Amino acid sequence: MGANFVRAMHEQISKSQRRGLRRRAEDVDDSGREAVPESAAPAPRMPASKPVVEFRGVHMSYPGGTTALDGATFAVERGEFVFLVGQTGSGKSTIMRLLTKEIDATSGTVRVAGRDLAGIDRKKVPYYRRNVGVVFQDFKLLPNRTVYDNVAYALLVTGHSRKEIRRRVPDILRLTGLATKLHSYPDQLSGGEQQRVSIARAFVNHPPLLLADEPTGNLDPETSIGIMQLLYRINRTGSTVLVATHDHAMVDRMRRRVIELESGRIVRDEATGLYTRDENTREFAARMRGDFPAGPEL
């Protein structure tokens, strides 16, 4: 049952997503920047049938009585790029943990691709998680394995064949700009590079949903822009991306949908107001760096 659901979820998105991904991967040279300017190809944004993520009146209290979420209701459509902002303890991470089904909501429903997470059997949770990529502030890389092996590990432990791993890992490392770091160990990489590895690992299965919990929390602003650029690129391949952050400057520049939380309540949900037109990743990066402050808004 769970496996079917997972397959369906994949099929909805994977085709166009993979096509986009492959094309984009070819455009990227080792530095992580595009070698050839892209045409303004619209991101594959399909007609919204079911939201990818749907929270309806979700309450979450941890044992001990702390209320982490208090009636959170929102929906994220396929292909959206959404920021979750708010102070520490406002419930961002709780939303992330609910979405990976690490914890279950006290009340209310959490749906992913139309499927109620409460209805997923414990044994099927791993199969569900294969469709959700997760990126953390502390990278969670394996220190005694190379970059290649770190990414390959994710495929290995989900039962992929060696052949498949050999085919997929170089692809994803090229996409994330790590093609020259294949045999480096995490402690030989900069913070930004480590985060790229962790994004590569999260995305190597091409999950339809990518969660990033404070992905730039440990990084300097310039490196952060690189990471955001990478997340944006992934978003443009069709994956829905949810980023929790407290980096307001970054959020303001990105001009994407923002959901703000304050002690477990959603206090702001600016959906499309600040949306910019579709831009390619280089334009995106230029705007992020503030090269043309007005931004190419339409």
Place this chain on the structure above:
Amino acid sequence: MESVSFFVREALRTLRRNAMPSFAAMVAVLVTMLVLGVFIPIVQAANGAANSVRGRVLVDVYLTTGATPADVQGVRTKLDGVSGVGKVEFVSKAKAYATESKRDPEAYALLGSNPLPDTFRVTPKNPDDLTKLKDSLLQVKAGDPRIDSIRDRRDDTSKILQATKFVKITVGVLAALLIAASVLLVANTIRLSLFSRRREVEVMKLVGATDPFIRWPFVVEGLIVGTVGSLGAVAILGFAKVALLDPLANDFALIAAPRTLSFPLLVLILLGAGAAVSALGSVASLRRYLRV
């Protein structure tokens, strides 16, 4: 197939990383298996001895020295009628003299004449009913002047039975303690490797590895510890057998005792026990400390 090689590689990697505790657990398994390997044959030999003694449980009915063949026939008929009697064997004076004098020719040569009475050896149907049988035979004796005395050999047999029982209990307790220690040490090793692999476990959960996939490397690790430990014990036992026991077996009948199991079978038992002990230890630790 690839999964299996993954489990083995991961297990070996952790074993290398936790060399000391793994080694300790291995040695514990080795010692346990060594003790089992030594005592299983010993217990078996003791058991064999006890059983042969038990088979010899019988009551001797001695007739008076002047008993005629007619008396013998009469007593035999009587004995056959007693309840609980399994087998009645007649040992004539002459026959008893022949066997006894063979055992100690000089003493019997000195005696000159045959002092031995005619004897019936009565075996009970059930060895445990010896006392009952003796009682009923004593009743028979009371009304029959032809019977001189009735004796059983309970003292000898009960001593031997007691000794084997003692050996068995001691070995049982020792084995139980050693097995418990091995299980705990293996469990501890697995717990440590759980700790050293917690990042891997976290990542595996994160990317959606199934629970069995997360658990198997630890079980394989435990199995490796157990198997290597038992193999070490088997090697030592094999060496001891070839170098010490086999040369001695020609001189000491007890070592060559029959009814102990063959060496290959013992090896199989030890390997199986080693694997079982380590699997038990791994599972105990995983249950307790790995929440997947």
